[in-house]
Amino acid sequence: MRARRQPSLTLRSTLAFSVVAMLAVASAGMYLYETMKASVMTRSDHAVLARLDHFRKLLQYDLTLDTLRSSPQLFENMLDSEDDIFIIAEPGKSPVIMVNPLHAPLPEMPVVEANAPLSSDDLRSAMVNGDVPMRAATVEALSGGKVVHLTAAHLAVKEMATLANFRDRILFAVALAFVLTAVLGYLLLRRGLRPLRKMADHATAITPARLDSRMDSRDTPVELQQLSDAYNAMLDRLADGYQRLTQFSADLAHEIRTPVGSLMGHCQVALRQPRSADEYQTLLASNLEELERISRMVESILFLARADDAQAALNRQTLDLEDELQRVTGYFEGLAEERQMTLRSLGNGKLNADPLLLRRALSNLVANAIRYADEGSGIEIRVVDGAGQRRIEVENQGPVLSESALGKLFDRFYRGDASRHQSSDSNGLGLAIVAAIMQLHGGEIAVNQPTPGKICFALVFPAARSKTL
Ligand SMILES: Nc1ncnc2c1ncn2[C@@H]1O[C@H](COP(=O)(O)OP(=O)(O)OP(=O)(O)O)[C@@H](O)[C@H]1O
Numbered sequence: 001m002r003a004r005r006q007p008s009l010t011l012r013s014t015l016a017f018s019v020v021a022m023l024a025v026a027s028a029g030m031y032l033y034e035t036m037k038a039s040v041m042t043r044s045d046h047a048v049l050a051r052l053d054h055f056r057k058l059l060q061y062d063l064t065l066d067t068l069r070s071s072p073q074l075f076e077n078m079l080d081s082e083d084d085i086f087i088i089a090e091p092g093k094s095p096v097i098m099v100n101p102l103h104a105p106l107p108e109m110p111v112v113e114a115n116a117p118l119s120s121d122d123l124r125s126a127m128v129n130g131d132v133p134m135r136a137a138t139v140e141a142l143s144g145g146k147v148v149h150l151t152a153a154h155l156a157v158k159e160m161a162t163l164a165n166f167r168d169r170i171l172f173a174v175a176l177a178f179v180l181t182a183v184l185g186y187l188l189l190r191r192g193l194r195p196l197r198k199m200a201d202h203a204t205a206i207t208p209a210r211l212d213s214r215m216d217s218r219d220t221p222v223e224l225q226q227l228s229d230a231y232n233a234m235l236d237r238l239a240d241g242y243q244r245l246t247q248f249s250a251d252l253a254h255e256i257r258t259p260v261g262s263l264m265g266h267c268q269v270a271l272r273q274p275r276s277a278d279e280y281q282t283l284l285a286s287n288l289e290e291l292e293r294i295s296r297m298v299e300s301i302l303f304l305a306r307a308d309d310a311q312a313a314l315n316r317q318t319l320d321l322e323d324e325l326q327r328v329t330g331y332f333e334g335l336a337e338e339r340q341m342t343l344r345s346l347g348n349g350k351l352n353a354d355p356l357l358l359r360r361a362l363s364n365l366v367a368n369a370i371r372y373a374d375e376g377s378g379i380e381i382r383v384v385d386g387a388g389q390r391r392i393e394v395e396n397q398g399p400v401l402s403e404s405a406l407g408k409l410f411d412r413f414y415r416g417d418a419s420r421h422q423s424s425d426s427n428g429l430g431l432a433i434v435a436a437i438m439q440l441h442g443g444e445i446a447v448n449q450p451t452p453g454k455i456c457f458a459l460v461f462p463a464a465r466s467k468t469l
C-alpha cells in the first residue's frame with residue numbers, strides 16, 4: 001500500500017514563512033495603530049481642554065451672558081464642525097448656548113472649580129452611537145458675578161474614520177506580506193531545492209550498469225554538500241561491492257567449471273568400456289579428492305561471503321598465545337615432518353580474539369608455509385610486540401615473490417604460479433580468509449620478505465584491543 005503523501009517541504013516552509021511575515025507586519029501595524037490612536041486622542045483632548053480654558057477666561061473678563069444671549073451664532077461659527085459640543089448654562093437654568101448638532105447624550109461629569117487648573121483627568125468618556133468615543137468636561141466660570149457652567153465635548157468621528165482607514169491599510173499590508181512572501185518564498189525555495197531534485201533524478205538513473213556516475217556537488221549549497229558527498233561515497237562503496245561481487249561470481253564460475261569438467265571427463269572416459277574393480281576404485285578415490293577440494297572451496301567461499309557482515313558474530317575471548325601457538329604447531333608437526341621441515345614457536349602473552357577464527361587464520365598461514373617453503377627448511381612462528389601492535393608472525397624460506405605477486409596474495413582465488421602447477425589442492429582462498437578474519441578483528445594481515453628467499457606473514461592486532469582485557 002502506498003504511504004500517504006506528505007505535503008511538500010517547499011509548500012510547508014513557504015506557508016510557515018508567510019505566516020511569520022504576516023505576524024511581523026501585523027504586530028508592527030498594531031503597534032503603529034495604537035500609537036497613532038493615542039496621539040490622535042491626546043490631541044483631541046487638548047483641543048477640548050483648550051477651548052474650555054479659553055472661554056472660561058473670556059467669560060470672566062470680556063464676555064457677559066447677555067452678549068452671548070443676543071448673538072448665539074457667534075459661537076456656533078467659532079466651532080469647527082458638528083463633532084463639537086458646547087454648552088453654556090447657569091446651573092439649574094436652560095442653557096444660554098447649546099451647540100450639540102448630533103444631540104449626543106453627555107456623560108456624568110464633575111465640575112472643575114473656577115480657578116482650578118484644567119487637566120485631562122477632568123475629561124470623561126462616553127460612546128456615542130455605540131462606536132464613536134466622546135470626551136467631555138465641564139468647568140465653572142464667574143461671569144459678572146454669576147456662576148456659569150461651561151461644557152465642551154468632542155466626538156472623535158473624523159479621528160475614528162482616519163484610524164479605520166489606517167487599519168484597512170494595515171490589513172492590506174498584512175495580506176500583501178502574506179501573498180508576497182508566499183509567492184517569492186515558493187519560487188526561491190524551489191530554486192534553492194533544485195539540487196535535491198537533481199539528486200533524485202540522478203538516483204533514479206542509477207542502475208547496476210551505471211554505478212560509475214557521480215553527483216556533481218560543485219554548485220550544491222553547503223547544507224546539501226554533506227548529503228551529496230555521502231551519496232557519492234555510498235555510490236563508491238556500492239560500485240566497489242558490486243564490482244567485487246561480479247568479479248567474485250565470475251571467478252567462482254571459472255574455478256568450479258574446471259574441476260567439475262575434469263570430474264565429468266574422468267567419468268566419461270571410465271564409462272566408455274568395462275573396467276576392473278581396481279580401476280573404478282582408483283577413479284572414485286581421485287574423484288573424491290576433487291570433490292573434497294570443491295567442497296572446501298564452497299565452504300571457504302561461504303565463509304568469506306558471511307565474513308563480509310559478520311562483525312556482530314565475533315566471539316572474543318582472552319587467549320593465551322603460548323597455548324595457541326603450541327596447539328597449531330602440534331597439529332602441523334606431522335605434515336612438516338613429511339617435508340623434513342621444523343616448526344618452532346616463540347613468544348607468549350594474552351590476546352583478545354575469537355579463538356576459532358584465530359586458529360583458522362594461523363592454520364592457513366602454517367599450512368601455506370609447509371606447502372610452499374623449501375623442503376628441509378625451518379618455519380618460525382613468533383609473537384612480536386611494539387609500535388602499538390601485537391603481531392603474530394609466520395616466517396619461512398621459499399621462492400622469492402615479485403612485488404606485484406606480493407600485492408595480489410590476499411586476493412580471492414589468487415594462486416602463485418608454483419602452486420598452480422604443483423597441486424590441484426590449492427584454491428587461492430586461504431590468505432583471503434586470513435585477511436577477512438583480521439579485518440573482523442580490526443587488525444590486518446601484512447607480508448614482507450626480510451631477506452631474499454624469506455617470506456614473513458604477520459597477523460597484526462591493534463594493541464588497544466588486545467589489552468582491553
Ligand atoms: N608461505 C608462503 N610462501 C610462499 N608463497 C606463498 C606462501 N603462502 C602463500 N603463498 C602464495 O600465495 C598464494 C595464495 O595463497 P592462499 O593461501 O591464498 O591460496 P592457496 O594456498 O593457493 O589455496 P588454499 O589456501 O585456498 O588452499 C599461494 O598460491 C602461493 O603462491
Ligand SMILES: [Mg+2]
Nearest residue numbers: 364368430431
Ligand atoms: Mg593456502
